Amino acid sequence: MHSRCPCNVFQKVAGIIIGKTDVKSFPDRKNIGMDRFTFGFTVKDSPDFFINVSAWGNDAYVNGLASSISIGDCVTIENPLVATKDLEKGDRFCPATPSHYRLLVTEAHSQVCLCADMDTIDRLLSLIHLPVKDSRDFYSLGDIVANGQKLDGSVINILAAVKSVGHFKQFTTSDGRRGQRLEVRLFDDSVSSFPLVCWDREAIQLMQPLIPRETVLFIADAKISFDSFRSGMVATVNSKSIITVNPDTREASLLFSYAKEVSESGALDQDDMPEDVPVESITDVYTVSQLIQKARENPEALFGITYSFISKLDLDSSVSKVIKTRCSKCKFLVTEDLNSCTNQLCPGKDQIVSATTGFDLLVDFTDHTGTLHACSLRSPVAEKALGCTVKEFISLTDGERTAMKWKFLLERCKIYVKIIPSPKMKSGIRGMILDCSLADAGEVNSLGLKHLQICTS
Template sequence: FQKVLGVIIGKTDVRSFPDRKNVEINRFTFGFTIRDSPDFFINVTAWGTEAYINGLADSFSIGDCVTIESPLVSTKDPEKGDRFCPTTPSLYRLLVTETHSQVCLCADGDASDWLLPLLHLPVKDSRDFYSLGDVVANGQKLEGSVINILAALKQVGDVKQFVTSDGRRGQRLEVKLFDDSVSSFPLISWDREPIQLLQGLLPRETGRLESISDVYTVSQLKEKAKEHPQPFFGLTYSFISRLDLDSSVSKVIKTRCGRCRLLVTEDLQTCSNQLCPARDQPLSASTGFDLLVDFTDHTGTLQACSLRGPVAEQTLGCTTEEFTRLTDDQRTALKWRFLLERCKIHVKIVPCARTKSGIRALVLGCLLADPGEVKQHMAQLLQGP
């Protein structure tokens, strides 16, 4: 097994255990779950010295895209350690060791584009869950069981720090869930990464366009990305300072593999990406708007923001087929409808060390801004907290 590429969808804290051969020496370990397609994900366990494991655990987080080189493949043992790991569709798990393996952040921006959406896909069948009412009614029978819950987030508490009796530091976060059967139900998280993930969620919000209300300047988006390790959503009132609609059609409308999102030509029989989950299958490609746009306000410029697919069609007011029928003059006129105009832009910001700005931005919605609305929000931003 040479290489695995995927997005981290789960991760535990580092733990230590006495070595079986020498109880005076501790072995260190942590686990994570990696996903590379809607249907497949696998658990990974890392073992090694304290310095190696702590350094490896600090090098990536949930939501990062990573490449694992030379992992060892092992059959899962549901009676041992695997009973405490997330259920996966594979009969195997991967082992990462200091002497054999390497884990590094993915440097391929195109790979990240098709991997990151996998972070938000459920890992369980939508019918395979307990309601909160079921848990309340059958709590004693379920004690010690691992179950799935489908519920909404009602409230996020504060992180509590503590020290165990043997001197180890820990943390806990309690959130409140609700569904149509129970109005408030506590859920406690103990591991650092899930706690950070829960802290980034919005209670009673779904993540839709219309639910994004936090307004930022460009510089504030950049600063929050530096301080905030998880993806977040925001609204900015900025000018479109780059919109290359009058380039060749091939630079505006692109074809990508339907599985790995690599740029392809439609005459290919199979995807040329050796890491594509469907590389041995007939090519299934999708064609659509695929633009990189810049946004600018009085605080700076956010470069190379992805404007793609249906969002681009809604923004421009035309389909890809209609765009290809436009004359050069019509494309230039469409460009100047938006270029250097103040727009109301909903974005998803993903911290990314590989880009010059330190972030990657995905446009979730863009339309010409109402002047009165801009004046109101810009006044609030200039006044500060």
């Protein structure tokens, strides 16, 4: 593949697909009442050269071809037509390429098939990890946040790690069109969480299987805009964007090492507080097994109420295991002799550390359906639940602490809980207790009747 082509037909082109758009349809001006279908993909055959390909035709041909190839596939394109790019029309919505041309494939003239030559495939596969832009030409997430609305509407390159992959959502617009949406949370060494939104099905399919905290992305030509609902900046994947997963570059390697280090340190497990909701607004009641199943099905935060027994509450452990000190800014564990927080993502990492000391427990709660292990119970929720301040707890005898423990282990509690994904946990999820009190017997009885009605209906 070359940057200039003197002919209007290639006999054969082999390359790896590095980008692909959704199928779209348009009214056929030559055949009134009929639609023409199209989709595009971008193929690369060397480190420096890649070209856009457009497929046009009827519903069966275009959708059949689109479903047969994916990003990362090595393909052979036979007899494509060659056209000069028109940046004033459709080509301005396609990825920028070094070629002055684009390829067209139609059912009558061309054929696209998966490459069968192993030598060619071996040569092409490594190209999928080479960004289409200069590996040093990108904005950090901190740069985007710092520039704020100055970048509104800009198209830029981003290098960032994947923090979480959200829940795939489908919707129907007011005019009857179907759509889909996926939000991916990014992070780097300057920002702990930044939203990347995907609207196209092809981009969503690329993003869904990514492993959080173990994946780095180079996103060429992402659109940046100000989201008034969030009061912050958001990146969007569009038809011009090319996403390189785990780029083979020095910059990506450094970020991957940082992501691994900060993930293992536990810094990323500190929850994003904006997701929290008022306890009084939580009304959905679940058994423990329902909580676990629903949380695994939905990678976003789940809030609910469960009437369960606390089955592990180590109040009679050493005080240092019950009472801990955390950074006031990021909630990262710190020791009293440190002058600054060791969390590299802490907004106050260069300042004298401001710390708070409080209850910091991992508890299990259990009902007849199962147990949710290692849920966080921290101050001030713990102080309210236990009816005891940190200072008062420290002054208790061992016997008094044990008596406090058994007050909860022997009684059913009403527990408000928040559950989020946590790759570090064996279960894949982590619970946080937002409120806990001894359950009212009347509530428990009515809940039992309600469950009985559901089971027998």
